[in-house]
Amino acid sequence: MTTQNDTNRQGAERDLTIHQRNLVDTCFEENQYEAAISVLDEMRSSKYKPFPPHIRQLIYIALYPPATEEELDEEAMKLEPGSPSKLLSRRQKTSLAPSPKAISAATDLLMKFARTNAPGSLARAIPSYPEDPNIPTEIGAEHADSHIAIEALRIGRARCCWEIIKEGFIRRDGGKTASSPRKPRTRKTTRQTSDDDEDEGDEMPAPVSEHAWGVLGWLLTVFERDEAEVEQSGRIRYSPLLLSQLPPSRPASSPRWDVKLPVDVVFYALEQESESRRSLGVRLLTL
Numbered sequence: 313m314t315t316q317n318d319t320n321r322q323g324a325e326r327d328l329t330i331h332q333r334n335l336v337d338t339c340f341e342e343n344q345y346e347a348a349i350s351v352l353d354e355m356r357s358s359k360y361k362p363f364p365p366h367i368r369q370l371i372y373i374a375l376y377p378p379a380t381e382e383e384l385d386e387e388a389m390k391l392e393p394g395s396p397s398k399l400l401s402r403r404q405k406t407s408l409a410p411s412p413k414a415i416s417a418a419t420d421l422l423m424k425f426a427r428t429n430a431p432g433s434l435a436r437a438i439p440s441y442p443e444d445p446n447i448p449t450e451i452g453a454e455h456a457d458s459h460i461a462i463e464a465l466r467i468g469r470a471r472c473c474w475e476i477i478k479e480g481f482i483r484r485d486g487g488k489t490a491s492s493p494r495k496p497r498t499r500k501t502t503r504q505t506s507d508d509d510e511d512e513g514d515e516m517p518a519p520v521s522e523h524a525w526g527v528l529g530w531l532l533t534v535f536e537r538d539e540a541e542v543e544q545s546g547r548i549r550y551s552p553l554l555l556s557q558l559p560p561s562r563p564a565s566s567p568r569w570d571v572k573l574p575v576d577v578v579f580y581a582l583e584q585e586s587e588s589r590r591s592l593g594v595r596l597l598t599l
Contacts, residue, residue: 325361325433333363341458345373345414353421358428364468365461367425367437372464373410373418374530375476377484377523408459409484419526426530431538431553438531439470440556472557473531474573477524479517519576525589528577532595539599554599 332355339348352366410418425434456462470476520528539551558568574596581593 325359325430328355328360328363332360333366336363336366337458337461340369340460343408343459345410345460346417349373349414349417349421353424356421356424356428361433362425362429362437364437365456365464367422367434368464368467369460370418370422370425371437371467371476371527372460372482373414374422374527375482375521375524376410376415377482377521378412378415379409379484410460415523419530422527422530423533426533426537431534431541434534435538435553435556437468438473438534438553439468439476440472440553441559443556443560472559472573474519474557474577477520477528477531477577479519479521479524481521482523519573519580525592528581528592532592532599535599536595551599 336348336351336355339345339351349370352362352370356362456465466481467476470481475481535551535554538553539549542552543549555568557574559570561568561570578593578597581589581596584590584593
């Protein structure tokens with residue numbers, strides 16, 4: 313749902329030209345992620361709507377788990393033995409993985425877009441529940457050429473934003489993601505009892521991946537700005553974009569009450585030792 317203020321802002325924002333989009337796409341196709349992010353930053357303007365696939369590619373990079381020291385050592389050991397074809401395959405997979413610098417730059421650029429562009433423009437790239445579940449969504453159905461664009465399609469195909477920040481949605485398996493967002497890698501949560509430790513079937517993925525806190529902060533910023541624009545338009549303060557992240561009730565005309573996923577995120581954030589992470593839980597709780 314779009315507010316009047318949001319409509320005015322989006323009306324002033326034009327779509328990027330094909331030439332502008334191709335400049336970014338070329339960098340991504342050549343796996344030059346940092347260059348693509350730099351070009352996007354240069355083109356960032358309140359006059360232009362960000363291209364949704366580009367935002368999803370930034371989200372994918374920002375969510376990508378960087379390699380640990382142990383993983384780097386393991387990859388180095390794997391490169392020593394083996395046939396030339398295997399060595400080439402491993403090097404290609406490594407070259408496709410975003411670097412820590414690209415991951416940081418993608419997270420920073422998402423926040424810049426949140427300050428520059430209308431929440432409704434950015435929301436075009438965020439998966440959400442449709443108002444009418446009988447109408448198929450077009451998000452994630454676009455054509456993709458580059459490796460990063462293909463991987464980022466999964467973000468658009470998720471049901472909501474809570475799925476993409478969940479542990480296991482993006483995995484570091486030679487640059488590949490998990491086969492399904494509904495079957496992520498599992499881990500123990502701090503709220504599970506010792507009995508759960510003996511039963512792997514009770515393991516649940518963390519509501520927020522270790523590398524998804526930056527994306528969660530960006531999502532909250534978008535929702536907060538959306539909420540503020542609604543209030544400025546003279547309406548009751550709430551975020552229609554956040555509401556679209558809740559599954560529709562039956563019948564569809566009924567209020568949306570299923571808040572399990574965002575509440576899980578709130579409690580998980582409040583359990584963290586980091587004050588900045590706990591503050592994200594408070595921000596979500598107050599929306």
